[in-house]
Amino acid sequence: MAVSIKSEKLVYEVNEKERDGVSGASTDDTSSQASDDNRTLWENAKKYRKIVYVTFSLTSAILLYGYDNVIVATVAGMPEFQRDFGYKVKGKWILPATWLAVWLAASPLGAMLGAMLGGWVQDRIGRRLSLASSSFLSAIGVAVMFVSYIPTSPTSRRALFLVGKLLQGIAIGTNITAAQTYLSEILPPVLRASGMAFFPVFTCLGQLTGALVIYGSLDKKRGYVTAFGSQWPFSFLPIIVAFLIPESPAWYIRKGRHDQAFAAQARLEPLATDTKATIEKLTADIKHEEETAATTSLAQCFNKQNLRRTLIVLWVQSFQAIWGLPLLSKASYFLQVVGMSADKSIIFLIMGIVLGLLGNGVGIWMVARIGRRKLVLSTLSVAAGLWLSMGIANCFTAKAVVWFSAAAMMATVTICGLGVWPAGYAIASETSSLRLRARTQGLGWTVNAFSMAVSGIVLPYMYNPDAGNLRGKVAFVFAATCLVGVGVSWAVVPEMKGRSVAEVDRMFELGVAARGFEGWRGVVDGEVVVVESGSERDGVLGGGEEKL
Structure with missing residues (x-):
């Protein structure tokens, strides 16, 4: 069918039967979406209160992820842990460097494996069972860490703790992937960004909980065991949640279980909603995707049709390493390196x-109101300036440099919490096709874990006095990565604020440039008119007449 492209508008003549004769459902969906766009975030949260409740219930999985992020690095500084797992050097207990490096790498490496397996497991047994089984595995991992002090041999203790960390990492990788896939499939477009912004918010809350628990256990005998045990509630809560929430309607539809999909969707939607129309629209979207490819293997994520979408997901999942979270999460040790006292x-x-938590709390509103692309570009630019100023300051030896470094790091985590941190989760959740969402999310979290693991291992060799000795000058590295992040994101990250699945699919099919997504307007079924203020190339790559 023909697509006419003009300088001031694009007119797409689309067959109204294109999506299996559900143009009526599409119209209802479009009018409902337009109505949602006219409401405030709070009004939409009240309208979709059932989905909001489900979203909050799944934060238990995110809390566990945040807690695990902080537990090893912080526990390693506890005197009791050093005594049980370390050895004495000149009268002081220290942890073997090799074992410490392995422990720090165990969780992200396990998460990589869990994320890869998680995509396959979700497609086989569903989102709910994947969430429950991975949470049960997490509880086992916590139990192994909890008893790791019992063996008499220090080597046996260290090895047992490593096994627990690996199991925990695998569980968290599968768990967090299942939670993100599930939420991305049930959240309406108007709440999708805010819902996905819960990930960094509750990651910070989990980290804060872990830091406070460990701080309160510093002087207790084997206080680290208490810290390990405190993870159990976060392991068991997702199991309870998995049996209370409905399965993803999208997963039921892909399995041909349409009656169950209808029942699940009815449990999620407001009472006055036409659930039948919603299911028809969702079925049409999935059928349209399946018509172009019959399988859901990992290889399909990298074929010509899906490669661009997959690469965008992988790119935004590396945002945390790009803007400096691996260094910020080790602020306690790093600030001691640049001259600050331990306390x-x-x-x-x-x-x-706390600042990251507050920033992400505001970011929940900002990603829904302002959009993803603008926030990514603006906050990465500001972060680059902050890192650059910190690097320049550390070229001097004044006492105030230490405090300036701390202030710059606090400002960076706040600014990124307002934009690029929550926006990255939103973009990752809405870019992939429904058919390949579980597999793509698994790949994305694999890249996330890999980038964080590599950064965590490499950074100490850059700033430690006995290695690269960059100290605070390591900030120059993150100034550079942030600037690269701005350039690449401007070229590849599209704006999908408020877009339906069908609209996102259509824009990727047409090859709409990243900077042209925001200006693309229209209904997918029927005649689509797009008014553009810029050139043709801002909207559709290639220009001229195209065939759909």
Whole structure:
């Protein structure tokens, strides 16, 4: 069918029967979406209160992820843990460097494996069972860590703790992938960005909980065991949640279980909603995707049709490593390296977590109101300036440099919490096709874990006095990565604020440039008119007449 492209508008003549004769459902969906766009975030949250309740219930999985992120690095500083798992050097207990490196790498490496397996497991047994089974595995991992102090041999203790960390990492990788896939499939377009912004918010809350628990257990005998045990509630809560929430309607439809899909959707939607129309529209979207490819293998994520979408997901999942989270999460130790006392550095660590939590709390509103692309570009630019100023300051030896470094790091985590941090989760959740969403999310979290693991291993060799000795000058590295992030994101990250699945699919099919997504307007079924203020190339790559 023909697509006419004009300088001031694009007119797409689309067959109204294109999506299996559900143009009526599409019209209802479009009018409902337009109505949602005219409401405030709070009004939409009240309208879709059932989905909001489900979203909040799944934050238990995110809390576990955040807690695990902080547990090893912080526990390693506890005197009791050093005594049970370390050895004495010149009268002081220290942890073997090799074992410490392995422990720090175990969780992200396990998460990589869990994320890869998670995509396959979700497609086989569903989102709910995947969430429940991975949470049960997490509880086993916590139990292994909880008893790791029992063996008499230090080597046996270290090895047992490593096994627990690996199991926990695998569980978290599968768990967090299942939660993100599920939410991306049930959240309406108007709440999708805000819902996905819960990930960094509750990650920070989990980190804060872990830091406070460990801080309160510093002087207790085997206080680290208490810290390990405190993860159990976060492991068991997702199991309870999995049996209370409905399965993803999209997963039921792909399995041909349409009656169950209808029942699940009815449990999620407001009472006055036409659930039949919603299911028809969702079925049409999935059928349209399946018509172009019959399988859902990982290889399909990298074929010509899906490669661009997959690469965008992989790119935004590396945002955290790009803007400096691996260094910020080790603020306590790093600030000691640049000259701050231990007690003050711990206070700044907790302060950074709180500021990140507050920033992401505001970011929930900003990603829904302002959009993803603008926030990514603007906050990465500001972060680059902050890192650059910190690097320049550390070229001098004044006492104030230490405090300026701490302030710059606190400002960076706040600014990124307002934009690029929550926006990355939103973009990752809405870019992939429904058919390949579980597999793509698994790939994305694999890249996330890999980038964080590599950064965590490499950074100490850059700033430690006995290695690269960059100290605070390591900030120059993140100034550079943030600037690269701005350039690449401007070229590849599209704006999908408020877009339906069908609209996103259509824009990727047409090859709409990243900077042209925001200006693309219209209904997918029927005649689509797009008014553009810029050139043709801002809307559709290639220009001229195209065939759909």
